[in-house]
Amino acid sequence: xxxxxxxxxxxxxxxxxxxxxxxxxxxxxxxxxxxxxxxxxxxxxxxxxxxxxxxxxxxxxxxxxxxxxxxxxxxxxxxxxxxxxxxxxxxxxxxxxxxxxxxxxxxxxxxxxxxxxxxxxxxxxxxxxxxxxxxxxxxxxxxxxxxxxxxxxxxxxxxxxxxxxxxxxxxxxxxxxxxxxxxxxxxxxxxxxxxxxxxxxxxxxxxxxxxxxxxxxxxxxxxxxxxxxxxxxxxxxxxxxxxxxxxxxxxxxxxxxxxxxxxxxxxxxxxxxxxxxxxxxxxxxxxxxxxxxxxxxxx
Numbered sequence: 591x592x593x594x595x596x597x598x599x600x601x602x603x604x605x606x607x608x609x610x611x612x613x614x615x616x617x618x619x620x621x622x623x624x625x626x627x628x629x630x631x632x633x634x635x636x637x638x639x640x641x642x643x644x645x646x647x648x649x650x651x652x653x654x655x656x657x658x659x660x661x662x663x664x665x666x667x668x669x670x671x672x673x674x675x676x677x678x679x680x681x682x683x684x685x686x687x688x689x690x691x692x693x694x695x696x697x698x699x700x701x702x703x704x705x706x707x708x709x710x711x712x713x714x715x716x717x718x719x720x721x722x723x724x725x726x727x728x729x730x731x732x733x734x735x736x737x738x739x740x741x742x743x744x745x746x747x748x749x750x751x752x753x754x755x756x757x758x759x760x761x762x763x764x765x766x767x768x769x770x771x772x773x774x775x776x777x778x779x780x781x782x783x784x785x786x787x788x789x790x791x792x793x794x795x796x797x798x799x800x801x802x803x804x805x806x807x808x809x810x811x812x813x814x815x816x817x818x819x820x821x822x823x824x825x826x827x828x829x830x831x832x833x834x835x836x837x838x839x840x841x842x843x844x845x846x847x848x849x850x851x852x853x854x855x856x857x858x859x860x861x862x863x864x865x866x867x868x869x870x871x872x873x874x875x876x877x878x879x880x881x882x883x884x885x886x887x888x889x
Contacts, residue, residue, distance in 0.1 A: 594889040596856030600634040600660040601627045605865050605872040609639045610706060611824055614866050624655055626873045631880045634658035636860060645689040660858045661694040661802055662687060668730035669701035669723040669754060680734050688741045694802045694858060695738055696748040696776035699727055705752025711820035712752055719754035728767040735772025744801045746774035749781060752823040756785045758792060765796060774799045780806030780832045783840035784813055790845045797849065802858040807838030827864040834863045834875045836882030847886050
């Protein structure tokens with residue numbers, strides 16, 4: 591069994607309010623998301639853009655609810671903008687995360703992406719990075735990793751559907767071209783499955799570089815519908831492409847957790863599922879996910 595002293599269980603507020611589609615949140619507040627994550631029995635959370643940017647205020651609010659900060663997404667633009675622009679933004683993000691004692695920063699390369707467009711189909715023509723763009727990304731990742739390491743924070747790339755890093759081949763190229771001591775992998779099971787890849791195989795391959803996993807499931811029938819109907823990523827999300835673990839059929843969780851157990855893995859397990867909160871009641875889904883994890887992990 592996994593060691594409860596080494597494995598921490600968190601939840602992302604993205605089931606309540608998505609940074610990609612903020613209008614879906616309606617009148618949901620960040621305070622509600624944090625309170626319901628605590629109510630659901632989670633140890634920590636990730637941040638969304640609606641959360642306070644004052645570290646003292648945020649720490650007070652998290653402490654009030656008995657929550658720790660696990661991670662917060664950072665958008666990179668190394669493939670399209672001068673490297674220093676992203677580094678300067680990252681330094682501010684890093685200082686904020688350090689002030690809150692966060693252990694991990696997960697970053698996505700958003701310089702070349704279609705996931706924020708409501709009209710561009712997700713599947714027929716995913717973005718492809720040029721050799722020059724991959725080189726720029728690798729250089730930027732190494733620098734971000736170096737800066738994060740100086741603060742005692744692990745830095746990792748988060749492959750994401752609709753970006754230039756989503757397939758197993760994309761991930762392999764990034765991992766092979768970066769320093770293993772500086773650049774880690776934030777493995778998102780749901781996005782990996784949506785990309786047509788096996789999250790268990792990727793977990794096995796890169797487990798030594800994975801400090802945090804997003805425990806997201808998916809619905810294969812909806813993923814196929816997104817393909818067949820040429821739907822965008824955002825429309826796929828509102829159609830129910832993703833869901834919380836224990837509710838979908840896209841990930842072999844017994845094998846997934848078996849790999850973590852066999853390697854005596856330690857890190858953060860974070861429940862995350864981009865969903866429309868008007869269709870998938872966030873508290874219900876995240877409490878069911880916590881029950882599912884309790885059954886699978888034993889704690």
